[in-house]
Amino acid sequence: MSILINKNTKLLVQGITGRDGSFHTAKMKAYGTNIVAGVSPGKGGQTHEGIPVFNTVEEAVKSTGANTSIIFVPAPFAGDAILEAAEGGIELGVCISEGVPTLDMVKATAYLKKKGVKLIGANCPGLITPDEALVGILPGNIFMKGNVGLMSRSGTLTYEMVNQLTTNGLGQSTCVGIGGDPVAGLYYQELLQMFEDDPETEAIVLIGEIGGDAEERAAQYIKEKISKPVVAFIAGQTAPPGKRMGHAGAIISSGSGTAAEKIAAFEAVGVPVARRPVEIPVLVKQLLAKRN
């Protein structure tokens, strides 16, 4: 088991012939992901990296049974690509594109909800179920199959954390980079529930950031619904108020969404918060030991 993606994932790549799409298609394929189709309007009928290319998502899904799509199209067209995936019969979309206008995401997420289609991102590194499927731009080699579920708003910080877990013998069930944009697809609560329901996941690592109140809400959700051990980390403890730190999400304004508040929220519901990445595996092991 795992969440969202696994050996049965049949991946479609939207924007497969573009620079990023092409590069990461090769990487994902090398990792062993079952990539069944690509979409690139006007290039239908060709193959790319040995993968059949279609003009539209609908055709690709009908011809190959693709159930998951990763989106590499440029930001101005990403919202439409998400809609096309949902309308075309895809069950899970993963949008890597950075810089998608917020109102495009408002429209897209409303449509996805109506259609019952899941989305990760935009502006995210994607996700991985080690040894089964890589749907994203994460460096596959640092991951190891295991029982820790991980979700994060950040990219490279995720790698840092995963590296800590892996080098300390803690493999992962699924790791999800949810992205840092104001309006995004699946977020902490939905993923917490999925990990809770996944028999393979024994502990959950949640990596947050300053800005917004998603972490505070996640803490509340953990209190109410999650029985598995959760360890958290919050980046941006020293970020100055009112400044954006790369992610649109990372803003502190008027005292809300600070790292201190988020840390307090987690600790109030019994979720230990690591102060440094190295503490993460230690805390996970402690909680797992306590549980067993």
Next chain:
Amino acid sequence: MSILINKNTKLLVQGITGRDGSFHTAKMKAYGTNIVAGVSPGKGGQTHEGIPVFNTVEEAVKSTGANTSIIFVPAPFAGDAILEAAEGGIELGVCISEGVPTLDMVKATAYLKKKGVKLIGANCPGLITPDEALVGILPGNIFMKGNVGLMSRSGTLTYEMVNQLTTNGLGQSTCVGIGGDPVAGLYYQELLQMFEDDPETEAIVLIGEIGGDAEERAAQYIKEKISKPVVAFIAGQTAPPGKRMGHAGAIISSGSGTAAEKIAAFEAVGVPVARRPVEIPVLVKQLLAKRN
């Protein structure tokens, strides 16, 4: 039992202080319908016919628990009124207003579907469950409690049919006027299924009109899903092609949607079609006798 409305219906009247709204509120109340609230922006806090009036549907629902709403507002505002009902927590909207722009109905029905809210109309006479609730402008006195479910695209023709049933001792479970507009709420298929599932209904009368292919689809649906006896009638056998007969729906163009085609469609699936209203009770009695 019955469908859609009954003794537990708590009715809200949108546009209660208008000319039509006011008149029919009195009629419905006199019939015994449980009218709990009215809406008329700017008249919140007043009472009308002894019924409390609110500024918004949301307030009315919160204060009174209204679950059904009848809409009497002028056509240019009817689409918005339907949306307000759905957003405000109403489960069934009944829109009497005539002349609602089609694109307003396209928008409204899409929203209702998303919200899981039911609608009858627009441009319809409403519905009645005899002795329980009248939600519409139908003349209550011609109806009689019983076991025939009736649905119709037309208003006065319905009364004619109901009169035939009642005077021949055939009472009705629920009678629904679905309206004749191009885009409307619940239609034959949904209502056929509701009558099929309603233990009190033993036979169904379907009154159709020329134009569109709703009757043909209903015939197909009856063949596949409906076990109870159905009797049909089609108005407009002599209507000339290409002319509108009052209802926007009643157009015959290029040989599709004619009465002959509709009658053939019903007869092909074993649904007898009355040539004159007087034949309706005869056919119903024959089918009921055959069944028992």
Next chain:
Amino acid sequence: MKIHEYQAKEFFSRYRIPITREKVCYTIDEVAEVAGELGFPVVVKAQVLVGGRGKAGGVKLAKSMEEARAAAGKILGMDIKGCTVEKVLVAEGVKFNSEFYVGLTIDRNSKSVIFMASAEGGVEIEEVAKENPDAIHKFIIDPDLGMSPFMARKIAFRLFEDINLVKQAVDLFQKLYQLFIDTDASLVEINPLVVTDEGKLLALDGKMNFDDNALYRQPAIAALNEPDEDEKKEIEAKEKGLSYIRLDGTIGCMVNGAGLAMATMDMIKYFGGQPANFLDIGGSSNPQKVVEAMKLLMSDKNVHVVMINIFGGITRCDDVARGLITALNQIDVNIPIVVRLSGTNAKEGLEIIKQANLPVVNSMSEAAQEAMRLCKGCSQEKN
């Protein structure tokens, strides 16, 4: 409501949908002038609000000034299905490779706008629909998304392989949808949409119908309405709250409700008669409406008997009866009248009718039969 081809194409042009260079003309001299400006060949097309102008000879290609004047002379004043041609559209003749059909309308089943596209353009789409329905691709447009680029692309790839044509089509389809929405249209068609020798998409002919219910918020479109004689009568009736359509029979009917009115006509036919009209007096109880309705029936010289069929709901039968008496006092009615009243206040209404010595019947069937009986008699007298 319908508008002419040249008006539809003015809308296209405003939405930057490519059309031919063209101008509407009212005289042969105008046609000659415009043809001279455009250069030959030109196409001269009758502008009428009915279909089938092609078969009727209302579209002609002219390769010279002489031919243009001749075409205009033939078409202007021509009768097409009862409409006299008062204006023609003169358009540049365009060389093209292939013809397509695209259109938007309302789909009752999906309760949405649908986009229709076919590679079999240039012929009557109704015929394609009958003979080869699979040749028409239909796409439901989600009202929450509108014509999104991906949907436009999906449609375009059904018609074209060349990505350059697909890109032009994506742009055109989005504009066409926006035009449909902005104008509260009920039908927008381009037939044919052609690919010119230069590889450009071009709307050669266009059609637009509009939602009558929305005309109140589309004053610019309402202003384009050109009702014919029958329609004028219908509009006049509508202004009095009546829904009236003239037919060819001899039995005039007055009914409340459209469905019942149609059923009444069917009943007349069932007993071997011919209805002279469809007339729905609606759901109100205003006696004046009955007076107006009687005047309308009397204005039709073919009407030899009047059958009144009322099932009172909102309409009160006594109001109808009172209106009828008033009408008989105001206008000279020298043909028989059969009255059937049921429902709300029927008893009171029948009382009034009886006092006026009018024949009263108990049901629709009886009313139709009685009207037939009286009609035969009166037609013998009159003929």
Next chain:
Amino acid sequence: MKIHEYQAKEFFSRYRIPITREKVCYTIDEVAEVAGELGFPVVVKAQVLVGGRGKAGGVKLAKSMEEARAAAGKILGMDIKGCTVEKVLVAEGVKFNSEFYVGLTIDRNSKSVIFMASAEGGVEIEEVAKENPDAIHKFIIDPDLGMSPFMARKIAFRLFEDINLVKQAVDLFQKLYQLFIDTDASLVEINPLVVTDEGKLLALDGKMNFDDNALYRQPAIAALNEPDEDEKKEIEAKEKGLSYIRLDGTIGCMVNGAGLAMATMDMIKYFGGQPANFLDIGGSSNPQKVVEAMKLLMSDKNVHVVMINIFGGITRCDDVARGLITALNQIDVNIPIVVRLSGTNAKEGLEIIKQANLPVVNSMSEAAQEAMRLCKGCSQEKN
């Protein structure tokens, strides 16, 4: 991206949202002229892109020409939170009964636009949010419906009882929402929205922020951008693919990824140090980016040590190492550098670093500790 009050109100005016009569002025003489035209009293308001101008004395009421000149003299050139006031807005003084707050922004949780409304207008809404959160009503706007009349009415009835005010508000709210959508705004506020003595709604102050991601399709708005010095540096960095924010510390950092960059700053703080900046070199492997990043760090005189923290994913560590060597050859770097490389091609990268005799560490923690150690040393030397 932010714009000034006067620019926001120009947008309001274009959308026919009622605003005060007003004009932006750059000199005392201009202020006097405009005040003379408007008639007294007038309000003179500093136009700066930071909040808190009221408390800083940047808003003054003037009842005479003398007072207007005095107010302009005081405000023009004033420093508000590091911004010099270069222009003021001169607006008519309006008599009003009551003040409200209305605003639109994006809500992360509902993934929608939300409308905020409060009867506690005229004060800083952030303070209301903190002290009396229930006084702010929030309404999620369904993107499929937009600001429908019923929703606007629902909001309006929360603020007003008088149906005339409700009607004005319904109209105003719909226009405000359309403005938000049309301009890809991230925030639109009217604070205060007042009811004048004549019973009219009027926007006394306005604020608009925009979604940076959407500026590519909003060229007219992008053209209004007035970056301050720090922002100019950030924009310059962004053009080179870097995300840079200058801070007050002494340890310069260069990191790939925003989250890791923040975590790196936190780590420095954890060991008692102060980061001099946030610097994310992004996910590409272009060595030139590293050169640009080093130049940026060296341009900050407060930087006493550089800490490079790379976790290679898409970024290849050997590319970073190569870029660093190029940078050291191109620019004069006389402060210590600590390098941590992990992930993709870390081994190759570390090899290159070692050959350049730079200190190499194995983890973030170690890197921060080593930077601290070196920084103390260097600061002693430098001071």
